[in-house]
Amino acid sequence: MSPTTELIVTDPRTGEPVSRVPIADASTCAEAVKRARAAASGWARTPAAERAAALTAAAAAVREAADELAELNERETGKLRDDALGGVDAGAGTLVQYAELGPLHRGRSLHGQWTATDLMVPEPRGIVAVLTPWNDPVAVAAGLLGAALVTGNAVVHKPSERSPRTGRRFAELLAEQLPDGVLEIVDGDGSVGASLASADDVDVVAHVGSSATGRAIARTCAERGAKVILENGGNDALIVDTGVSPRWAAEQAAMGAFANAGQICVSVERIYVVDAIADAFVDALVDEARAWAQRIGPLVDERQRDVVHEHVADAARAGARIRIGGEPAPGPGSFYPPTVLTDCTPDMLVMREETFGPVAPVRVVPNFDTALMEAAADRYGLAATVLTNDMARAQTAWRSLPVGTVKINAAFGGAPGGASEPRRASGSGFGFGPELLDEMTAMKVVHWSPAPHE
Known part of the structure; x- marks a missing residue:
């Protein structure tokens, strides 16, 4: 057998x-x-x-x-x-x-x-x-x-x-x-x-x-x-709208992407940020990754680390910019540092597959509607997060995203007893x-x- x-x-x-x-x-x-x-x-x-x-x-x-x-x-x-x-x-x-x-x-x-x-x-x-x-x-x-x-x-x-x-x-x-x-x-x-x-x-x-x-x-x-x-599996999206604090949004994104070394079923796997606040958000996210590096544990084994690094390397080969991290940690064990990627495109592995590691790939989009459209265009349907101060956009987002769980203004959390149904893959x-x-x-x-x- x-x-x-x-x-x-x-x-x-x-x-x-x-x-x-x-x-x-x-x-x-x-x-x-x-x-x-x-x-x-x-x-x-x-x-x-x-x-x-x-x-x-x-x-x-x-x-x-x-x-x-x-x-x-x-x-x-x-x-x-x-x-x-x-x-x-x-x-x-x-x-x-x-x-x-x-x-x-x-x-x-x-x-x-x-x-x-x-x-x-x-x-x-x-x-x-x-x-x-x-x-x-x-x-x-x-x-x-x-x-x-x-x-x-x-x-x-x-x-x-x-x-x-x-x-x-x-x-x-x-x-x-x-x-x-x-x-x-x-x-x-x-x-x-x-x-x-x-x-x-x-x-x-x-x-x-x-x-x-x-x-x-x-x-x-x-x-x-x-x-x-x-x-x-999931390929959970996080959308960052204009009007929110870039620093707070970066804290939410980092927690979603780096907690338990990114090995949570509903980890943040891909990030869409509206262009107007993209620079401030990315700078804050890099700072957050640097801080998380001091308290992150290893990946479960070398096999998982190899998967994570191949996703990062694939993105780099396709034109993504590694802002921090991006290389396996030296020494024993299967550590991988918190990694932030920018200039990401939909065809990259980090954007279309579940990486399941401490990687935060960022895609800059012109507006909230584009972010919502690209976040929804995915074969997975586990969860998604939306950070916005606009109630109408929040309403549109939770109605539109084809996933089992939508979190508004919180990467993790929820009331006891909540039960959702995953969709698609x-x-x-x-x-x-x-x-x-x-x-x-x-x-x-x-x-x-x-x-x-x-």
């Missing part, structure tokens, strides 16, 4: 091996699915309040293990310790959120004949394969695992091959609060994920990761009728919020009429 039998993860700060994990073979995956199937009916019949109590207990266990999980995450992915701890806290909070929402998830009564009862009842779909990423391995997994489990599904979970010990340890903390078989864990690379996606007994595949992998999963599941929930289905409970269940209609008396 896989050309190798072991995952070897290196510390992105030093290049030294930190994790060695066996790759599950085909029979191991099949056995995990079989155990989950055996446990599924009993878990589905468990009262919702009891399922919720198990998640609440798991959240407490995760919080107690916060330092352990953060250290594993830091060593496997290079995530800064405070960010890693924040991810653990967010994951525990998400488990609690789904523990509270799960028992409240409900169907509907319908108005039929007076003598009959008509219902719409949500039921667990069965077996959910959950394939999670490395860039926030606790927080992201908590949402998919929590929603699947609290609605009565059994789960087979494969953490990312780039953070296998972090993902496994988090899942183990959940599994300890559940009956045997309800949450199975398998380790491995893409071949293991493909094996789970093609398994006949898997009813749902929930995947957060690359668009190429998402498309392959969608094809496989379409052939056998399984449901898919996909949050895949970025995926499909709700990946978080109360609506994820709907994704994890199937609605059954019941029509109950009285039998005639003898």
Whole structure:
């Protein structure tokens, strides 16, 4: 199934091996699915309040293990310790959120004949394969695992091959609060994920990761009728309008492009700035990049650094100007400096593909309408940010941008419970919020009429 039998993860700060994990073979995956199937009916019949109590207990266990999980995450992915701890806290909070929402998830009564009862009842779909990423391995997994489990599904979970010990340890903390078989864990690379996606007994595949992998999963599941929930790549635009403070706009752009070394699903990937404030904005953005260089962590590994640098090099070859950064950091590890590019054009890789690194490519446009038009002309549809003081333009922007999330005057943020659907190449289905409970269940209609008396 896989050309190798072991995952070897290196510390992105030093290049030294930190994790060695066996790759599950085909029979191991099949056995995990079989155990989950055996446990599924009993878990589905468990009262919702009891399922919720198990998640609440798991959240407490995760919080107690916060330092352990953060250290594993830091060593496997290079995530800064405070960010890693924040991810653990967010994951525990998400488990609690789904523990509270799960028992409240409900169907509907319908108005039929007076003598009959008509219902719409949500039921667990069965077996959910959950394939999670490395860039926030606790927080992201908590949402998919929590929603699947609290609605009565059994789960087979494969953490990312780039953070296998972090993902496994988090899942183990959940599994300890559940009956045997309800949450199975398998380790491995893409071949293991493909094996789970093609398994006949898997009813749902929930995947957060690359668009190429998402498309392959969608094809496989379409052939056998399984449901898919996909949050895949993004190429999120940021628009800087006239009338805003160039310094403040640069702070927002830098945070969006450089936080977690640009390795966030909704990182700023391309910037459109109106010509009237472009010079002041770019100067401020270069200053911000210089400051971020003192507190940025490494990319997850050398493979990702190579992707980032190829995007930067492609832009430079095509005429982009490197204002700061642009070369891999010397010494051990997979560090890449915050990089600002100007004179960017739509055909460059940094403008049309997800770079997933600390790169801020800037394109100067004559006006807001041009910025909006170019931002919308993209095959991805995850998120976008608009910085403007003009309410009419803000309204036009959120109405016009074909993405799942639009943020006005903030690179990150949002109220708890918000749930969006990625579009186009970025995926499909709700990946978080109360609506994820709907994704994890199937609605059954019941029509109950009285039998005639003898």
